[in-house]
Amino acid sequence: MARLELKQLSKRYGDFFAARDVTLDVADGEFLVLLGPSGCGKTTTLRMIAGFVEPTAGSVQIGENDVTRLPAWKRNTGLVFQSYALFPHLTVAQNVAFGLEMRKVPKAEADRQVAGALELVRLGHLGERLPRQLSGGQQQRVALARALAFRPDVLLLDEPLSNLDAKLRQEVRIEIRKLQQSLNLTTVMVTHDQEEALTMADRLVVMSEGSVMQVGSQRDLYERPADRFVAGFVGRSSFVSGTLETPQLFRTAGGIPVACNTKLMPGPATVALRPERVTVAPAALSDMDNDFPGEVEFVSYLGGLIDLHVRLSPKDLVIAQIPNREDGFMPAVGEKVHVGWTAATTAVFPGAGDDAGSDELQPD
Amino acid sequence: MTAVGSIDTRAIGRWALIGVAGLTLFYILLPLLSITWLSFYSQEIPSFPPEGYTFRWYFSILSNDRFVDGLLLSIQLGVSATAIGLAVSVPAALCLSRFRFPGREALNNVLLLPLMVPGVVLGTALYVFHVEAEIATGGELHILGSTLGLLSGHVLVVIPWVVRLVMASLAGFDRTLEEAAQNLGADRWTTFRRITLPGILPGVVAGAMFGFVASFGNLEMSLFLVGPGRTTLPIAILQYLEWKIDPSIAAVSVVQIVLIGAAMLVTDRFVKISRVV
Numbered sequence: 284m285a286r287l288e289l290k291q292l293s294k295r296y297g298d299f300f301a302a303r304d305v306t307l308d309v310a311d312g313e314f315l316v317l318l319g320p321s322g323c324g325k326t327t328t329l330r331m332i333a334g335f336v337e338p339t340a341g342s343v344q345i346g347e348n349d350v351t352r353l354p355a356w357k358r359n360t361g362l363v364f365q366s367y368a369l370f371p372h373l374t375v376a377q378n379v380a381f382g383l384e385m386r387k388v389p390k391a392e393a394d395r396q397v398a399g400a401l402e403l404v405r406l407g408h409l410g411e412r413l414p415r416q417l418s419g420g421q422q423q424r425v426a427l428a429r430a431l432a433f434r435p436d437v438l439l440l441d442e443p444l445s446n447l448d449a450k451l452r453q454e455v456r457i458e459i460r461k462l463q464q465s466l467n468l469t470t471v472m473v474t475h476d477q478e479e480a481l482t483m484a485d486r487l488v489v490m491s492e493g494s495v496m497q498v499g500s501q502r503d504l505y506e507r508p509a510d511r512f513v514a515g516f517v518g519r520s521s522f523v524s525g526t527l528e529t530p531q532l533f534r535t536a537g538g539i540p541v542a543c544n545t546k547l548m549p550g551p552a553t554v555a556l557r558p559e560r561v562t563v564a565p566a567a568l569s570d571m572d573n574d575f576p577g578e579v580e581f582v583s584y585l586g587g588l589i590d591l592h593v594r595l596s597p598k599d600l601v602i603a604q605i606p607n608r609e610d611g612f613m614p615a616v617g618e619k620v621h622v623g624w625t626a627a628t629t630a631v632f633p634g635a636g637d638d639a640g641s642d643e644l645q646p647d
Numbered sequence: 648m649t650a651v652g653s654i655d656t657r658a659i660g661r662w663a664l665i666g667v668a669g670l671t672l673f674y675i676l677l678p679l680l681s682i683t684w685l686s687f688y689s690q691e692i693p694s695f696p697p698e699g700y701t702f703r704w705y706f707s708i709l710s711n712d713r714f715v716d717g718l719l720l721s722i723q724l725g726v727s728a729t730a731i732g733l734a735v736s737v738p739a740a741l742c743l744s745r746f747r748f749p750g751r752e753a754l755n756n757v758l759l760l761p762l763m764v765p766g767v768v769l770g771t772a773l774y775v776f777h778v779e780a781e782i783a784t785g786g787e788l789h790i791l792g793s794t795l796g797l798l799s800g801h802v803l804v805v806i807p808w809v810v811r812l813v814m815a816s817l818a819g820f821d822r823t824l825e826e827a828a829q830n831l832g833a834d835r836w837t838t839f840r841r842i843t844l845p846g847i848l849p850g851v852v853a854g855a856m857f858g859f860v861a862s863f864g865n866l867e868m869s870l871f872l873v874g875p876g877r878t879t880l881p882i883a884i885l886q887y888l889e890w891k892i893d894p895s896i897a898a899v900s901v902v903q904i905v906l907i908g909a910a911m912l913v914t915d916r917f918v919k920i921s922r923v924v
Contacts, residue, residue, distance in 0.1 A: 333830055355826070355829040356829045356830075356833055356834050357832075358830075359832075361830070362827070364823055366821070368823040368827035370824060371846075372845045381833075381841075385833050386832055
């Protein structure tokens with residue numbers, strides 16, 4: 284396995300940038316996830332690493348080698364396709380052996396490695412089957428074994444779990460992650476599923492419209508989103524737009540003064556609040572930096588959790604998520620409540636959103 | 648409408664369908680069946696009812712050099728034309744279905760043209776071309792009536808079939824398989840040989856099959872291109888018919904039918920033709 288470096292990698296089609304100045308450094312054995320909505324450039328970036336898309340500018344380096352101008356077949360990357368792309372006319376074992384055969388590995392040695400790779404994904408007994416005789420989950424594992432058998436420098440996963448049913452997906456996520464860790468595989472995965480990204484990654488890259496918005500750990504992205512897009516895309520946020528009057532004071536469109544702590548210059552701004560960081564109580568929350576009376580407008584019962592939409596003013600709405608406890612406070616629609624949160628949890632981003640107040644960006 | 652009424656309508660519809668299908672099948676098979684029957688008549692002038700049955704017409708064609716030579720030439724032509732046709736058409740089909748370039752539609756139509764143009768027109772055109780070519784080279788190029796000239800005509804007949812059927816196969820071929828092969832270390836040629844070709848094989852085999860049959864049975868175009876003493880089987884049959892009508896013609900036809908039928912059956916064992924055509 285090797286380190287992977289992308290430097291200012293761009294792909295332009297006419298005036299449209301499918302990827303723009305993507306600079307990433309994936310350490311040896313690291314699991315990096317490219318996360319973003321469809322069309323954000325994550326797949327283009329992956330395909331540039333694999334060598335199927337020729338970059339307009341920038342470079343791809345695997346280990347010590349600059350592979351930017353190398354064709355796909357000389358790059359030594361193992362790619363698991365979304366559709367698996369197993370060769371239908373070859374058996375499972377022949378599929379897995381293909382990469383070794385291309386590298387002219389002697390038959391006996393190749394057989395041994397194929398058996399090992401199939402064993403790794405627990406399919407040792409199905410080597411003689413044809414791909415169409417396998418279930419979707421088994422095909423997915425064959426694709427993984429095929430991508431690993433020839434010991435690639437980098438493992439690339441293109442939405443590898445999107446064709447599996449929900450329950451299987453949960454298991455395979457953990458399985459792939461464990462395998463990746465035990466083999467110390469340098470891995471880049473593309474997904475639009477944030478839960479998948481959060482469970483599997485060492486580090487995440489959030490992309491939007493071809494550009495990298497933020498790179499960081501799960502915690503970095505969640506606690507310190509770099510911008511409004513990341514705040515809405517990773518986890519949930521409710522957005523309140525208004526004006527930043529001083530670095531410590533934000534006034535909502537409805538005129539409510541919110542205590543915050545930011546380094547931004549005063550001007551139009553938006554506050555993003557994590558619903559689970561907002562406290563709801565029947566009476567005033569005097570120990571909170573922010574405490575406002577409001578009226579419950581909507582209750583969404585999610586089982587273990589309850590979403591409350593609380594209106595603070597005709598123009599301001601905050602979403603709170605509270606645990607469903609037996610002895611807990613559980614207000615009904617129309618009830619007067621107090622909501623509170625700390626200044627530290629008040630994330631401020633420049634620019635007032637045109638979709639102020641009740642806006643909630645939520646992927647999927 | 649009542650429930651009973653609707654069942655009746657459906658039953659009538661089904662019987663009508665079976666009736667029409669049966670009639671059509673009978674209409675298609677009638678000439679084949681009657682010519683097979685005729686080939687066993689014992690009398691020399693075919694008339695109904697037969698006076699008796701014999702195998703002698705089958706033996707008589709074996710002793711007729713024109714038929715035997717014609718059959719051999721037709722097979723040689725068919726096989727070579729198909730081989731050359733494949734070598735030209737498979738790359739052509741790949742280009743036509745994969746790349747967008749100016750004149751693509753036009754090229755596509757030109758490659759299908761030999762199928763649309765009547766054989767007589769195609770034959771005349773080639774004949775005139777051969778004459779002009781000989782004049783232009785001052786008689787250096789002996790193409791008129793040569794086997795090479797005949798073969799080039801037959802290649803034209805094969806091309807549209809292979810192009811059409813290979814393109815149909817390519818339309819259903821998943822190109823991520825090629826990317827997968829390249830990712831595993833296969834260069835373009837290896838990818839084509841190991842992954843693409845097996846994937847489009849049904850189309851290639853069916854195209855070769857139909858191309859061969861089209862070449863083997865071609866009469867009109869070949870009439871213009873054969874040289875003295877070198878005739879294909881269909882031409883040998885036609886020439887024989889000018890002098891005689893006896894059941895040996897029927898016997899030759901049956902041999903042709905059996906050959907083509909056998910080729911179809913053998914092909915179908917390897918590739919389900921019905922899945923492509």
